[in-house]
Amino acid sequence: MIEHEGIHHVSLIVSDLEHAKAFYEDVLGLRQIERPPFDFPGAWYAIGEHGQQLHLIVHNGETARTRGIDTRDGHFAIRVRDYDRTISWLKHRKIEYKANPDSITGFAQIFIMDPDHNIIELNARS
Template sequence: MLQGIHHVAIICSDYQRSRAFYVELLGLKVVAENYRAERDSWKLDLALNNDCQIELFSFPQPPPRPSQPEAQGLRHLAFRVDDLDAVIAHLQQADIAVEPVRVDPFTDKRFTFFADPDGLPLELYEIQP
């Protein structure tokens, strides 16, 4: 049956700003980038370590989606990292606010949250090799 996550789709409000955030800041690899004139929409396929993809979409005037506090629906997108402190430092150098590090009481793993340009909650979850 299910074998893994293929992709996560994100609709952004400012395509160039979100493209720079996911590609330049977070380092995801561009797989494909297509503009659909009939929809006035960009679709950017991004690879994350060849395990998963993020599809970044733009549409004219997308309605905002509530995400705080704890709105119903997808809660957040979590990225697996080897060195949480190094990733936090990288984000902070780019003036990205990062929440204080917490420890999962069930796994004893360290994690934190930050947000993409549209406020989508993103998590960093440390899995040491």
């Protein structure tokens, strides 16, 4: 049997690295970390304090969905400390979101999209 230690990283395809970096740094507040010298552009970010990472990879082909936020579509989730403060921040930054404060999951959820329409769930303890 495989013994899991946790998720190491999630990789997302982006089309405009500088635009994506601005979103992940300025909106989500992620900290960029060192990335090996691959022969293609990208950026790596630390998430939280337990070694999880987000990897952005530039891809020249089709990268994203064409419709709006669909909470049942593929996504990754980041746990946030304060649901209300996160909503306030998203409003301040004029970021479209779908909020589900009373989710049957037992934790409050907020869904957003990055500039390439990758869906991100931000969730908080209820």
